[in-house]
Amino acid sequence: MPQISASSHKRPRKLWWLVGLVIFAIFALLQMPAAWLVQKYAPNTPYVQHVSGNLWQGLMIWQVPTGAAPLVGSAEWSWQPWQLLLGQIAADVDIVSGQTRLDGQVKIARNAWQIDDMSGKIAPETLADLVKWQLPNTPILVNSVSLKRNSSTASSGAGFIAADGQLTWVGGEMGYPNSGRVSYINVPATRAALSTEQKNNKNLLHINLLNEQDKRLGDLYLDGDNMLDVSLTQRLLENMPEYRGQAPQDTPVISVRQPLLTGLGARQ
Numbered sequence: 001m002p003q004i005s006a007s008s009h010k011r012p013r014k015l016w017w018l019v020g021l022v023i024f025a026i027f028a029l030l031q032m033p034a035a036w037l038v039q040k041y042a043p044n045t046p047y048v049q050h051v052s053g054n055l056w057q058g059l060m061i062w063q064v065p066t067g068a069a070p071l072v073g074s075a076e077w078s079w080q081p082w083q084l085l086l087g088q089i090a091a092d093v094d095i096v097s098g099q100t101r102l103d104g105q106v107k108i109a110r111n112a113w114q115i116d117d118m119s120g121k122i123a124p125e126t127l128a129d130l131v132k133w134q135l136p137n138t139p140i141l142v143n144s145v146s147l148k149r150n151s152s153t154a155s156s157g158a159g160f161i162a163a164d165g166q167l168t169w170v171g172g173e174m175g176y177p178n179s180g181r182v183s184y185i186n187v188p189a190t191r192a193a194l195s196t197e198q199k200n201n202k203n204l205l206h207i208n209l210l211n212e213q214d215k216r217l218g219d220l221y222l223d224g225d226n227m228l229d230v231s232l233t234q235r236l237l238e239n240m241p242e243y244r245g246q247a248p249q250d251t252p253v254i255s256v257r258q259p260l261l262t263g264l265g266a267r268q
Contacts, residue, residue: 073097099123136172159203159224
């Protein structure tokens with residue numbers, strides 16, 4: 001019977017050396033400064049003001065230009081390493097801007113990104129920075145919102161391929177610019193249900209606006225090129241004191257198509 005020397009038991013096999021090397025490389029990667037990664041892969045970005053921490057966990061100060069004063073906030077992340085087994089980078093993310101608070105998961109794959117279980121609230125002050133209208137002093141509540149967007153260039157592959165969750169808003173009186181003056185509408189309590197829809201070989205994000213009785217107020221469609229289609233019904237416009245239109249309540253009476261961010265920073 002062949003003899004096995006004691007020294008052969010003490011020598012680690014090559015496989016264990018490889019496992020150790022991989023573990024070391026992963027932990028070394030996790031300790032890389034997040035600021036260095038941003039500088040390397042997103043240099044001179046106007047939206048990121050300061051980054052601290054590392055790939056495992058860190059904090060970023062961001063800003064979005066919205067007019068005379070930018071919208072400023074922070075995003076704190078904590079990495080989920082097990083998501084690498086699914087071929088994607090994922091992190092738990094907390095977003096703060098004034099009284100706005102959102103938390104959920106962000107996942108990035110080769111040709112897609114997604115948001116999972118995002119919940120919290122968007123404060124009226126944040127809304128006022130985004131849209132220079134006279135808005136009700138009420139927040140928008142974000143309830144378990146999930147989105148997945150594919151950036152593949154394959155035929156009919158790009159755009160939003162999954163969406164779920166809802167936004168709720170108690171509404172109130174809103175003033176908005178109209179032909180050089182301010183018009184008003186009493187926005188009813190509104191629920192925005194998220195889903196996806198395919199039209200003209202495009203994968204669209206569909207935001208269905210409903211009142212408390214689940215009656216249709218309008219529809220928003222966002223495509224992969226960030227073009228937004230807005231359709232508002234007779235039922236919603238009946239809440240406008242100056243409106244005198246006559247049509248069945250489910251009839252779309254206003255339809256607008258424009259880039260998503262057009263006019264957000266315009267001051268009236």
